Amino acid sequence: MxxxxxxxxxEDGMPGFRQKNDDGTHTEYTAEVYPFFTHEESREKYEGKSAFEVTEMRFQxxxxxxxxxxxxxxxxxxxxxxxxxxxxxxxxxxxxxxxxxxxxxxxxxxxxxxxxxxxxxxxxxxxxxxxxxxxxxxxxxxxxxxxxxxxxxxxxxxxxxxxxxxxxxxxxxxxxxxxxxxxxxxxxxxxxxxxxxxxxxxxxxxxxxxxxxxxxxxxxxxxxxxx
Incomplete structure (x- = not known):
C-alpha cells in the first residue's frame, strides 16, 4: 500500500478566510506559529547539557x-x-x-x-x-x-x-x-x-x-x- x-x-501566516467588517475593511483568518521558548533560551535550564524548543500557535x-x-x-x-x-x-x-x-x-x-x-x-x-x-x-x-x-x-x-x-x-x-x-x-x-x-x-x-x-x-x- x-x-x-x-x-x-x-504554517505561520498561511491563507485563510477573509471576513468583511461593518466598516468595509476585512479581517483575515490566519495562523501564528512561533517559539514559546527557543533552544537557546532553554539551554541554561539544563546546565548546557541539552536544549529544547516548545512551539506556540494561535489560529482559528x-x-x-x-x-x-x-x-x-x-x-x-x-x-x-x-x-x-x-x-x-x-x-x-x-x-x-x-x-x-x-x-x-x-x-x-x-x-x-x-x-x-x-x-x-x-x-x-x-x-x-x-x-x-x-x-x-x-x-x-x-x-x-x-x-x-x-x-x-x-x-x-x-x-x-x-x-x-x-x-x-x-x-x-x-x-x-x-x-x-x-x-x-x-x-x-x-x-x-x-x-x-x-x-x-x-x-x-x-x-x-x-x-x-x-x-x-x-x-x-x-x-x-x-x-
Whole structure:
C-alpha cells in the first residue's frame, strides 16, 4: 500500500478566510506559529547539557485542511470531541469536478451511481488546490443544492472539497453546511493532491485532535491506497 498526503502545510501566516467588517475593511483568518521558548533560551535550564524548543500557535480552527463537525452549523450538534475515529476513517471516492470556473456550480451529472457512495467519503477534485495562496483561490467552484441532496439520498458519510468552502460564499443560507451537517455528514475543506487518487481504491483519514467544545479542527488528511 501507499499513502497520499491530502493536506496543505500548516504554517505561520498561511491563507485563510477573509471576513468583511461593518466598516468595509476585512479581517483575515490566519495562523501564528512561533517559539514559546527557543533552544537557546532553554539551554541554561539544563546546565548546557541539552536544549529544547516548545512551539506556540494561535489560529482559528477553520484553518488549513480541516474538518467541520455538526456543531459548526447546529448548536445542538456533536462537536469535534464527540466524533468517533471510526466515523473519520472511510472508504473514499474521488469525483472529477475539474474544468469549472470560479463561482460555477457542479451539477449532479458529475456524480457516480448512488449505490457506490453509501458510507463513503466523497471528495470533489475541482483542481483548485493549484490556486492555494493566491487571490483566485477565493473565487471557487462549489457543489449545487441538487448535488447536496443527491449525496444525502446516497447516504454518504463525509464530503470533502479542494476549495476554500463547500458552499457558494455568495449564498448566506450555506446549504451544504446546513443540510449535510444536519444529516451528520461531515465536511472537509482545503484538500489537495486529489489528482493522485483518480481511479484508485483507497481509505480516507480525517482525524483531528480530540478537542472539546470545538466546531472545526485542522487535520492531517491522507489516503491509504490499495496496491
Amino acid at each position: 501507499k499513502f497520499v498526503d491530502l493536506s496543505h502545510t500548516f 480552527t477553520s484553518m488549513g485542511t480541516y474538518l467541520d463537525s455538526p456543531y459548526h452549523r447546529h448548536p445542538e450538534g456533536r462537536d469535534i470531541s464527540d466524533l468517533d475515529i471510526g466515523e473519520l476513517v472511510l472508504p473514499g471516492t474521488v469525483v472529477d469536478a475539474r474544468g469549472l470556473a470560479g463561482n460555477e456550480e457542479l451539477t449532479v451529472d458529475a456524480l457516480p451511481q448512488e449505490s457506490a457512495l453509501a458510507g463513503t467519503a466523497v471528495l470533489f477534485n475541482f483542481g483548485w488546490d493549484e490556486h492555494w495562496g493566491t487571490e483566485q483561490y477565493r473565487s471557487y467552484p462549489y457543489i449545487s443544492e441538487a448535488v447536496i441532496e443527491r449525496l444525502i439520498d446516497a447516504d454518504v458519510s463525509l464530503v470533502g472539497v479542494d476549495t476554500l468552502n463547500a458552499d457558494d460564499h455568495q449564498n448566506p443560507a450555506r446549504p451544504a453546511h446546513t443540510r449535510l451537517l444536519d444529516e451528520e455528514i461531515f465536511i472537509v475543506e482545503n484538500l489537495c493532491n486529489l489528482d493522485s487518487l483518480g481511479g484508485e481504491s483507497f481509505r480516507f483519514f480525517a482525524v483531528p485532535i480530540k478537542a472539546k467544545d470545538t466546531a472545526a479542527m485542522p487535520i492531517r488528511a491522507f489516503a491509504e491506497v490499495d496496491q
